[in-house]
Amino acid sequence: MTTFPDLDYVHTNNQQQQSHQNQELNLCADDYSLLTDLYQLTMAACYTGKGIEQRQASFELTVRRLPEGFGYLIAMGLAQALEYLAKFRFSPSQIAALQATGIFAHASEHLQCAGGDRFWSLLAEGRFTGDVWAVPEGTAVFANQPILRVEAPLWQAQLVETYLLNTINYQTLIATRAARLRDVAGEQATLLEFGTRRAFSPQASLWAARAALAGGLDSTSNVLAALQLGQKPSGTMAHALVMALSAIEGSEDQAFSTFHQYFPGAPLLIDTYDTIAAAQRLAEKVNSGEMKLTGVRLDSGDLVSLSKQVRSLLPNVPIFASGDLDEWEIARLKAEGAQIDGYGLGTRLVTGSPVNGVYKLVEIDGIPVMKQSSGKVTYPGRKQIFRSFVGGRVKADRLGLLGESPLEEQPLLQLVMQEGQSVQSLETLAAIRQRTAASVASLPPETRHLAHPVAVQVEISEGLRVLIEETEKRTAKVLRI
Structure with missing residues (x-):
């Protein structure tokens, strides 16, 4: 503490x-x-001075625009958000x-x-005594849809904004990138999260590992994250080991043999000096039965050409690739016939274009409110997302008011916390990962495209449209007073 x-x-x-x-x-x-912004506290003090701090307020966390080149987002970070609220x-x-x-x-x-x-x-x-509605982690969402709603006394709902945005924005970004990587690489590819050293902070590295696993990756090299999540960490070796042991013991082959004495069958990094020469020498040992290999890793060079040559030498040995890879680069490698079985994802997974989620007041003391700033308009009232399917594929989303009834649609927002207490059991990473895969599979092909994706159409219900007009008129009347 x-x-x-x-x-x-x-x-x-x-x-x-x-x-x-x-x-x-x-x-x-x-x-x-x-862990909040100062203005959350100063506003809470103001509310208290005016005697309105206990008025019931509803805030919704939404994303105004999808990051460039994204057709969807995968909601993530709810587990950490609920833990934060419970301990507030x-x-x-x-x-x-x-x-x-x-x-x-x-x-x-x-x-x-x-x-x-x-x-x-x-x-x-x-203490936090409010209710929370949220879409389950692993659910595909689009712009202007509430990922989460907090209904609580005004001072509480205001103070929790910063932390909720921090965890949900970042984990949603990583989970979305992971889902896209899985979608491009295919189910048979092994995807490893290697981003700890490039994440924005030690805390971010833990959240990135979690979101990556929940988004579709197989394992993480982050030991702390893996053990806390009940997973087995994965990794290979670094060039430093090859260089150090080669210098001391006389050869790259001796470095490989020494490493295998302690970790038999572990994947070997073979591009420290001459990739093809190393693969040729390893092939001789594998073919003679002197060595068993579970994989080799390529971290540099022309991965298409190198992987093809290594495959011809080591036809039954999995080939892993790493080095600033992302979904676009994996798509290129596959299109050009690269012989790669798995990928290590680091820098471009845990960094990149942010998810610019916002947390806005939509109702206070039963009065719907909306922001009308140019380019930053929000919709008033407590809302629900109604999703319709045709043949197992998402047809359209309807954004309506909480009290509306679904029209052969699936309501996405669920009550996950009531009066400060969780009302659902903690989900496993396996369950969230399965939901992520199902969510992505249910999207139209054009929404999953890397090049110029088209997001699912989000319609505004008649009830919400009427409320928007009424709120605009009421706001205009207030401004004239």
Whole structure:
């Protein structure tokens, strides 16, 4: 648990305050409540001052636009979101640290004048007590559809925005990339997640590993993530081992033999020096029965040409490829006849175009609201996604109001948390992965294309259309007052 020591502030010329802080910046569950943007706390203080902090509010997390070149998204991160909400609370030391910043001093004076410092009491006694509706992890979604909705007292629903966006945006990106990689590579290919060293942080590397596995990859090299998820980590070897043992023991072959003494049959990285020469020498040992190989890995060079030559030398040995691969590069390799059985996915899997999810108020105290900023319009009211199928394929989605009845459609948003308590058991990665595969398989071919994909049509229900018009008129009337 992070500690919050007494803060010795030094006032600089520009009145900024500096302090000695915990430089480790590690994250644990006890710190969840403070992993937020400052304005979430200042808005909560404002709500408290006006006496509306307990008004019932509904916020929906949606994506305005799909990332460029994407025809769909795979929703992910719900498990971590629910864990965060279940553990959401402020400790005395955290409240003391917030007070010591001085940022809330003026607000505290007003709150005290209003009959007691209710804001700090609210934080000290507060827990998440709301409801959460969400699409199951592994479900394909499109722009302007709610992935998740929080229905809770206003101060709670506001404060949790930052963390929910952080985990759902990132894991949705990784799961979508993983699903696309699986779709392109095919079910027979082995796909390994190698992205830990390129992920944006140690925490992100764990989430990336989870989302990649749930999105369709076979295993991860991240030992901590694998063990925490009940999986077996996977990996091969690095060039450093080959170079070190070659230098000390005299040859690349001796490096391979030494490694196999400790890890018999492990895949070998064969492109440190001369890929084809290494494959030729290994072929002699395999053919003579001196060595058994479960695989070789290529990490550089012309993967199409090299893989064909290695296949001719080692016809029964799986060939793995790595090195800045993504779904477009795998599609190219396959189109050009590369002889590759598996892929290690790293940098381009765990980085790339972000999922720009937003979390917007849609209803307050029973009053539907909507944002009308140019290019950032949101739809009012609590909503449901109704999905229709024809022949097992998604035909269309209808975005309607929560109270509407399905018309031979499947409602996607489910109640997953009620009054702060989870109402569904935790799903296994296998179940989520299976849902991901089924979701992708159900999409129209044009939605799965890498080149110029066409997203599924999302229709607006008549009830939602009427509510949008009514909300716009009511907003216009308020602006004229």
